[in-house]
Amino acid sequence: MERAVLIKKWLDNDLNSEELKLFEALDDYDELIKLSKGLQHFKAPDIDTDQMLISLLDKKRAPKNKIRKMWIPLSRIAAILVIGFSLFYYYLFANKETTVKALASEKITTLLPDTSEVLINAMSEISFNEKTWLQKREINLKGEAYFKVAKGEKFKVLTSKGTVAVLGTEFNVKNRGSDFEVICYEGLVMVTYNSKNFELSAGDSFKSGILLNNKTTASAPSWINNETHFSSEPLQKVINELERQYNVNVKTAGIDTNQLITGKFIHDDLDIALKAITLPLNITYERNENTITLRSED
Template sequence: MEENYLLAKWLNNDLSATELAEFEASPEYATYQKIKTHSAHLEVGAFDGDQLLNKVLKEQKPAPKVVALFPKWLFRIAALFVLSLGIAYTMYHFVSQTTTAGYGETATLELPDHSKVVLNSGSTIAYKKWQWDTHRNLKLQGEAYFRVAKGKRFEVATSLGKVTVLGTQFNVKARENRFDVTCFEGRVKVNYKDQQILLTHGQSVTFENGIANNSITTESSPDWLQQEIAFHAEKLQRVIAEIERHYNVTITLKNVHTTALFTGKIPTKTLDVALQIIAKTYNLKKSKVAPNKIIFEGK
């Protein structure tokens, strides 16, 4: 401890003459003297704190790592979901809604204003839900019965003609070159080419080859809704076509040459009865060569 005390005083040149003589006589003095001599030549530059700070600030800092709260794939799924909803909304409101009744079937649908439509076999109807309350327009292929709720103009367009109503019950049939309209309630306006006819309750009109034929009905709805097909002075070929459509069968006429017109009713639920009526009426031989294929042959 004493030695360290003297060393400190010696380095600061604070030793008395007696202490200096005693320190120089110590065995370690020569070593201390060499250290002091060499260290006197060392120089330490001045410390510049501002310069060091600027240097640190100028160093490129690594960009902070951002941790996503949700993975990217989740956002992709959400985007696809929103896109799907948009497409579904567009399809539902802007694209035509189509309903078809296949052969041997009927189809019932309710429109946005609660109007009812019943499609007969082999018929199709199309409409758009967008702004339906002010644009009640439909396109029909085949035959359909309508019970229209009161409201704006209700229009049924076919390839042969157009029917316009406000609120009523009516039947429209457009097949090949024949256009039939029957009004069961209220009034309907029928447009066929350049002709326009107004029908009221119980009135019917048939356009064929440009000729209009009017008739009266006492029925409250079409016969086909009661599982019957009513014909009045109808050609055999048209009667056969209706049976094929309602029963989803194919009927072939062989050696049948007749111009006799058929008036009566054909059931739409029992094929054998329907075929027997035709066979007896026209004196034909019936052959069933397959479950859905029938041949009528003249006797």
């Protein structure tokens, strides 16, 4: 049986047991069911189609028995059109995600529908539903971003490792590789990680399941001012961040990338940034177009 016929019979609630099995085997069965459930909150305009049809037919003085015969198929067509329009509306508008992505060596500032502000770090992205935002303030994050949240209903940042919930505050979230870090700069933040809740006030930091004792005195993360700060971090993590901020490929030759390094580098001068990383470790670097090679001086 053709796909279109099956869907029409499904809309008419007219599938027998064999046809139901065929319908459930359709490639887009799950999507059709999802869209159908979504329509439970969609209200189509109130139209008295019965009275409208009768009025039109009365003008042509059609016999009553002909009106009854015509009404059955026309009512089904009207129902199909209303449901079809509702599905179309839900699919194109109500369920549409807005995605903002920052590429390598790029930072983007985005204003959300409630005037909350998001600063997105290099090679990071956020996504949210603009149509339902004022009813459900939830945003998905991959990478790192700094949030200035307008007061209102609960605001949630969803990541692959944990959730950050606030009412109105400023905080930074990093979700890269195995790291999940949250720093609260203003207000109060609730972090959910591995089914446990951690409450952060201004100055508190959270890193991969641990609420750190040392409070930050900074008013915002350093990266929004075009600097990357690192304290006792493996060299490989620093290299990864350098690649994100400058859109370069860094290779190493005879260097232990697990050794720890403390310092900072700027985002607007590659040579100065490279010297800030290599000099403390007594290593050298070579630049060949978009490729950087780090070598040990020994």
